[in-house]
Amino acid sequence: MxxxxxxxxxTETLGANVSQYSExxxxxxxxxxLEYHARIYxxxxxxxxxxxxxxxxxxxxxxxxxxxxxxxxxxxYVGYSAMIWSHAIGPQGKVTGLExxxxxxxxxxxxxxxxxxxxxxxxxxxxxxxxxxLANPPEPYDIVFLDADKTGYPGYLNKILELSxxxxxxxxxxxxxxxxxxxxxxxxxxxxxxxxxxxRPADFENAWEKQAVTALREYNEIAxxxxxxxTFLIPLWDGVHLIRLLD
Ligand SMILES: C[S@@+](CC[C@H](N)C(=O)[O-])C[C@H]1O[C@@H](n2cnc3c(N)ncnc32)[C@H](O)[C@@H]1O
Numbered sequence: 001m002x003x004x005x006x007x008x009x010x011t012e013t014l015g016a017n018v019s020q021y022s023e024x025x026x027x028x029x030x031x032x033x034l035e036y037h038a039r040i041y042x043x044x045x046x047x048x049x050x051x052x053x054x055x056x057x058x059x060x061x062x063x064x065x066x067x068x069x070x071x072x073x074x075x076x077y078v079g080y081s082a083m084i085w086s087h088a089i090g091p092q093g094k095v096t097g098l099e100x101x102x103x104x105x106x107x108x109x110x111x112x113x114x115x116x117x118x119x120x121x122x123x124x125x126x127x128x129x130x131x132x133x134l135a136n137p138p139e140p141y142d143i144v145f146l147d148a149d150k151t152g153y154p155g156y157l158n159k160i161l162e163l164s165x166x167x168x169x170x171x172x173x174x175x176x177x178x179x180x181x182x183x184x185x186x187x188x189x190x191x192x193x194x195x196x197x198x199x200r201p202a203d204f205e206n207a208w209e210k211q212a213v214t215a216l217r218e219y220n221e222i223a224x225x226x227x228x229x230x231t232f233l234i235p236l237w238d239g240v241h242l243i244r245l246l247d
Contacts, residue, residue, distance in 0.1 A: 006235045023054040027061060030087055032115050037080055049077045051147070051182065055237050056081065059145070059180070060088040066178065068142035069093040072134070074127045074156060075148030079108025079120070085145070086117035096141075097122040098130045100148070128155060135163050140174035146181040150212035153181055153219040157243075161228065166247040177245050181219060185239025190216045 009015040034053060041047045051059070063071065063085065069092065071085040076099035085095045097120060099105040105122045112120045123130040127148055144160060146153055160179060163172035173179065185191060187199040190213055194200070201209055223231045223243050234240040 019054060023057065026054070026057045029053060029056060029060075029084075033080070033083055033087065036083070036111060036115065040078055040080060044078075046077075050080045051084070052237060055182075055240070056084045058236075058240070059084060062178075062180075063088040063143055066142055066176075070137075070139055070141045071095045071143045071145065072141045072172075073097045073145045073147065074131070074152075075099065075146070076108050076122055077104050079111040081145065081147065082108055082120050082122075083112055083115060083117045085143075086112070086120050089119075091119060093119060095120045096134065098127040098148070099124055100126055127152060128159075131156060131159050132163070134172060136170035137172060138170070140164070140171050140177065142174060142177050144173060144177070144179045146179065147183070150183060150186070151215040153215055154222060157181075157219060157223065161226070161245075164245060166228070173245055175245055175247055179243040179245070181241040181243075183238040184216055184220060184233055184241035185235060186213055186216055187238065189213045190220065190239065 009018055033056075037050065037053055040050060059081070068089050071089060071093070073082055073085060073095060076082050076097035082095050082097045086093070089095070097105075097108065099108065099122055102124050105124045108120070108122055112118070123133070146156055157179065160172055164177075165171060166175075188197050189200060189204075189209070193204065193210075193213055201207055204210055220233065220241060223229050223241070228245060228247050230244045230246055232242045234242065
C-alpha cells in the first residue's frame with residue numbers, strides 16, 4: 001500500500017472477522033489465561049479495563065522479540081495482563097505491578113497464585129508515589145507497560161526517564177528497553193476530537209475524558225520530541241504507543 005491511512009475495513013462485522021482471523025493464526029495463549037479472561041469478562045462490570053486476548057498475543061510476541069526478563073506494569077486491575085507478562089518472560093523473570101486499589105491487587109495476587117505465576121509482585125498505592133520507590137533496582141527493567149490513569153502518563157514517563165539516566169548505575173529501564181502505553185489513541189479522540197468523531201462523548205468538553213485526551217497528546221508529543229527516545233504509535237486496539245530508549 002502506498003497510502004499511510006490505516007485501512008479499518010468497510011463494516012464493523014468485517015473488522016471483527018479480520019481481527020478474529022488474525023487472532024486465530026497468531027501465537028497461542030495458555031488455556032487457563034483464556035479462561036480467566038473469559039470469566040472476568042462475564043462476571044465483572046468493569047472488565048473493559050482488561051487488555052484483549054488479541055493485544056495480549058502482541059505483547060507476548062514483542063516481549064519475546066526483546067528477550068525481556070523484567071517487566072514493570074503500571075495499572076494491574078485483577079491481574080490478567082500481569083499474568084500475560086509472567087507467561088511471556090517465564091518463571092526466571094520478574095513482573096512488578098503498581099496498582100492503586102488494594103481490592104484489585106488482592107484479586108490479582110489470588111489469580112496469579114491459582115494459575116501458578118509466582119514471579120508477580122504488586123505494590124499498592126498511587127503510582128506517582130510507588131514508582132519512585134523502585135529507583136535503583138538490582139537489575140533494570142526491559143519493558144514498562146503503562147495502563148493506569150491516562151492523566152498520569154506524562155508524569156510517569158518523565159519519572160521513568162529521570163530514573164533511567166544514561167550511564168547511571170542501577171537505572172530503572174535498560175538502554176534499548178521499551179515503554180508501552182495502552183490507550184494512546186483513546187477511541188481516536190487523541191488524533192481527532194472534533195464532532196466528526198462518532199465516539200466523541202456528548203459532554204466531551206466538560207468531562208474528565210478531555211483531560212485524559214489532553215494528557216495523552218502531551219505524552220505522545222513529549223515522547224516524539226525527546227532525542228533519547230524512538231517512538232512508534234500502533235493504531236490498533238485503542239492505540240498502543242511504543243517507546244524505545246536509545247541511550
Ligand atoms: C485499565 S486497568 C489495568 C488493566 C490491566 N493492565 C489488564 O489489562 O489486565 C487500570 C488500572 O489502573 C489502576 N489505577 C488507576 N489510577 C492509578 C494510579 N494513580 N496509580 C496506580 N494504579 C492506578 C486502576 O485501579 C485499574 O486497576
